[in-house]
Amino acid sequence: MLEIKNLHATVGGKEILKGINLTIKAGEIHAIMGPNGAGKSTLSYVLAGRDGYEVTSGEVLYKGEDLLALSPDERASKGIFLAFQYPVEIPGVASATFLKTAYNAQRKYRGEPEVDAMEFLKLIREKTKELDIKDDMLKRAVNVGFSGGEKKRNEVLQMSLLEPDLMLLDETDSGLDIDALKIAADGVNRLRSPERAGLIITHYQRLLDYIVPDFVHVLADGKIVKSGDKSLAHELEEKGYAALSAA
Amino acid sequence: MKNLTPLAQTYVDRFSAASGSLPGHNSPAVAALRKSGLARFASLDFPGRKVEEWRFTNLTALTKGIKTTDAPANAALPAAEFETPHVMTFVNGRFSEQDSRLDRLPDGVKLTSLAAELDVGNSALLGTEADDKRAVVALNTAFMEDGVVLNAAPGVTLDAPILIRFVSVAGTGANAHHMRNVIHLGEKATVTLVEEHAGVDGHAYFANPVTDITLDKGARLNHYKYQAESADAFHLANTDTELAEGAVYENFALSTGARLSRNELETRILGGGAESILNGAYLMRGTQHCDTTTITRHLVPENVSRQIYKGILDDEAQGVFQGKIQIVPDAQQVSGDQLSRALLLSDRASVAVKPELEIHADDVKCSHGASSGELDEDALFYLQSRGIEEKTARKMLIDAFLADVLEEVSNDDVREYFAAVTARWMDKV
Numbered sequence: 001m002l003e004i005k006n007l008h009a010t011v012g013g014k015e016i017l018k019g020i021n022l023t024i025k026a027g028e029i030h031a032i033m034g035p036n037g038a039g040k041s042t043l044s045y046v047l048a049g050r051d052g053y054e055v056t057s058g059e060v061l062y063k064g065e066d067l068l069a070l071s072p073d074e075r076a077s078k079g080i081f082l083a084f085q086y087p088v089e090i091p092g093v094a095s096a097t098f099l100k101t102a103y104n105a106q107r108k109y110r111g112e113p114e115v116d117a118m119e120f121l122k123l124i125r126e127k128t129k130e131l132d133i134k135d136d137m138l139k140r141a142v143n144v145g146f147s148g149g150e151k152k153r154n155e156v157l158q159m160s161l162l163e164p165d166l167m168l169l170d171e172t173d174s175g176l177d178i179d180a181l182k183i184a185a186d187g188v189n190r191l192r193s194p195e196r197a198g199l200i201i202t203h204y205q206r207l208l209d210y211i212v213p214d215f216v217h218v219l220a221d222g223k224i225v226k227s228g229d230k231s232l233a234h235e236l237e238e239k240g241y242a243a244l245s246a247a
Numbered sequence: 248m249k250n251l252t253p254l255a256q257t258y259v260d261r262f263s264a265a266s267g268s269l270p271g272h273n274s275p276a277v278a279a280l281r282k283s284g285l286a287r288f289a290s291l292d293f294p295g296r297k298v299e300e301w302r303f304t305n306l307t308a309l310t311k312g313i314k315t316t317d318a319p320a321n322a323a324l325p326a327a328e329f330e331t332p333h334v335m336t337f338v339n340g341r342f343s344e345q346d347s348r349l350d351r352l353p354d355g356v357k358l359t360s361l362a363a364e365l366d367v368g369n370s371a372l373l374g375t376e377a378d379d380k381r382a383v384v385a386l387n388t389a390f391m392e393d394g395v396v397l398n399a400a401p402g403v404t405l406d407a408p409i410l411i412r413f414v415s416v417a418g419t420g421a422n423a424h425h426m427r428n429v430i431h432l433g434e435k436a437t438v439t440l441v442e443e444h445a446g447v448d449g450h451a452y453f454a455n456p457v458t459d460i461t462l463d464k465g466a467r468l469n470h471y472k473y474q475a476e477s478a479d480a481f482h483l484a485n486t487d488t489e490l491a492e493g494a495v496y497e498n499f500a501l502s503t504g505a506r507l508s509r510n511e512l513e514t515r516i517l518g519g520g521a522e523s524i525l526n527g528a529y530l531m532r533g534t535q536h537c538d539t540t541t542i543t544r545h546l547v548p549e550n551v552s553r554q555i556y557k558g559i560l561d562d563e564a565q566g567v568f569q570g571k572i573q574i575v576p577d578a579q580q581v582s583g584d585q586l587s588r589a590l591l592l593s594d595r596a597s598v599a600v601k602p603e604l605e606i607h608a609d610d611v612k613c614s615h616g617a618s619s620g621e622l623d624e625d626a627l628f629y630l631q632s633r634g635i636e637e638k639t640a641r642k643m644l645i646d647a648f649l650a651d652v653l654e655e656v657s658n659d660d661v662r663e664y665f666a667a668v669t670a671r672w673m674d675k676v
Binding site: 084 | 630633635636637650
C-alpha cells in the first residue's frame with residue numbers, strides 16, 4: 001500500500017526527516033511513536049502533501065504510484081486520509097456543506113456519481129449516530145467553537161464518511177477523555193479491513209490499547225530507530241524514549 | 248486664479264454653452280443654482296492627494312482627461328438581471344421611458360425624473376449647499392442632467408423594490424453623467440430601492456451621481472446599490488441621508504465595476520431611535536481601485552449606527568475604507584459600530600483603512616475594527632486534504648468570508664441577487 005524509501009524532508013530549510021524507510025501493506029496498522037520534535041507530524045504532512053514541506057530526496061509509492069507527484073486533493077481522492085492533530089477552524093463554512101463537498105469531490109474524481117442532498121443526509125446521519133455526534137454539529141461552521149474532543153471526533157467522522165484506504169492519524173488521542181477515545185478508536189476499528197491500512201502517530205501508548213497495531217516504530221531525530229510489534233509500545237511506556245534512544 | 252486640472256478647466260470652459268441646453272435652463276432659480284455650483288467647483292477643483300479625505304484615492308487618471316472610448320456606439324444595453332415590477336432606467340444620463348415601467352406603483356409613491364422637475368422650475372427640492380466642500384457635488388449641481396425624484400407619502404409601504412438603472416453606452420457626448428437623485432420618505436413610509444450602475448465593456452466615462460435622502464419619522468429605506476460600471480469608467484458617488492426620529496436607513500453597496508470608484512455616504516442622524524445601517528462588499532481585480540468613505544453623524548441622543556464592509560482584492564487591485572463616526576456633545580446613549588475587513592488574494596493587492604472616531608459625549612458605546620489578510624493557508628490545505636480541489640477550496644473560503652456581510656441584506660430577493668453576482672465574480676478567481 002505504502003512504501004517510503006529513504007525519505008528526507010525539510011521545513012523552512014531545516015532538515016526534519018533524515019531518511020525514513022517504512023513499508024505498510026494492506027491490512028496492516030502501523031504505529032509511529034516518538035518524542036516531541038522527532039518529525040512525526042512532518043511525516044504526516046509530507047504524506048498528505050502540505051505546502052512548505054519539501055522532500056529533498058527519497059520517494060514514496062502509494063499503491064505503486066509516485067505519491068509525491070500528486071496534489072493534496074488527488075491524494076485524498078485516491079484514498080489517503082489525514083486526521084489532523086490540530087483540526088482547522090473554518091468560519092463561514094457549514095460542516096454539512098464541507099462534508100458533502102468533500103464526499104462528492106472524491107466520488108467525482110473516481111468517476112462515481114455524486115449523491116444528492118437527501119441521500120447525503122441519510123448517510124451522514126448514520127455516521128454521526130455511530131460516533132455519538134449531535135446532528136446540530138453539521139449546521140455549525142467547521143470546527144468553530146468545537147471543544148478539543150469534538151474536533152477530534154469530527155476528524156473521525158470525516159474519516160468514516162470518506163472511507164479511505166490509508167488512514168493517517170496524527171495524535172488523534174490528544175485532547176480526548178477516555179470515553180471519547182473509545183468512540184474514536186471504535187470508528188477507526190470499524191474501518192479496519194484486509195484492504196485498508198493505517199498509520200497511527202502518537203506520543204502515548206494509550207490509544208494503542210484501543211487500536212491495536214500490528215507494528216510499532218520509534219521515530220527519533222528524523223529516523224526510525226527501532227521497530228517491533230505492539231509490545232514495543234508497552235516497553236516505551238515503561239522505560240521512556242530516553243532509555244530507548246540511548247540503547 | 249490658480250491653474251485648474253485639465254478636466255476641471257474643460258468643465259469651466261464648457262459651462263456657459265452647456266447650461267443653455269441643460270434641464271431647467273428657462274428657470275432663473277435653477278440657473279442660479281447651477282452657477283453657484285460651478286463657482287464652488289472652480290474654487291475647489293478636483294481634490295488632489297494633499298486633501299486629507301482623498302489621501303488614498305488619486306484622481307489624476309480622471310482629471311487629466313478621460314480617454315476616448317473603445318466601445319462600439321449603440322451597443323445593446325446590458326440587460327437587467329433583477330426582476331421587479333417597478334423599473335426606472337436612465338441611459339447616458341437621461342430618463343429612458345421605453346426602458347422603464349412605472350405604471351404599477353401604488354398611489355402615494357411618486358416617481359418622476361429630475362429633468363422634468365427642473366424644467367418646471369422646481370429647484371426647491373434641492374437644498375442649499377453653500378458650505379459644501381465636495382468638488383464633485385458642486386460639479387454635479389452645475390451640470391446635473393437627470394435622476395430620480397422619489398416621494399413616498401406617509402404610511403405607504405411599497406410591495407416590491409424599485410429598480411433604478413443607470414446605464415452608460417458609447418455615443419456622442421456620453422462620456423460623463425451627473426445624475427442627481429432626490430428621495431423623500433414621509434412618516435412611516437417603507438420603500439426598497441435597488442440602484443444599478445452599469446456600462447458596456449470598453450466604454451470610458453465619468454459617472455458622478457449625487458443622492459439626497461430624507462427620511463421622516465419612522466420611515467424605512469432599504470437602499471441597495473450594485474456598482475458594475477465598465478472597467479474603463481470612473482465612478483464618484485455621494486449619498487447624503489438625513490434620519491428623523493425612529494427612521495431606519497439600510498444601505499448595502501456591492502461594487503465590482505469601474506476602473507476607479509468612490510462611494511461616499513454621509514448620514515446625519517437627527518432623531519432618537521433612528522438606525523443607520525451601512526454595509527457593503529467590494530470585489531476588485533486587475534488594477535481597479537475602490538474607495539468607500541462613510542461619515543456618520545450622531546447629532547442627537549439615543550440612536551444607533553452600524554457598518555460592516557468587506558473587500559476582496561485580487562491582482563493589483565486597491566481598496567480604501569475610511570469611516571468616520573462623529574458623536575456631538577450631549578448625543579448620549581448612542582452606539583456606533585464599524586468593521587472593515589479585506590481579503591487579499593494577491594501579494595500585489597492592497598488596502599488602506601482609516602477609521603476615525605470623533606466622540607464628544609461620554610455615555611456612548613463605539614467600536615471599530617479593521618483587518619486585512621490573505622486566504623487562510625491552513626484552512627485551504629484542510630479542505631484540499633479532504634479531496635476538494637484547490638480552486639473549489641479557495642471559492643469556499645472566499646464565499647465564507649463574504650457570507651456574514653451578505654446576510655445583512657434584509658431583502659431576500661436582493662440578497663440572492665447579490666449572492667449570484669458575487670458567485671459569478673468568484674468563478675473568475
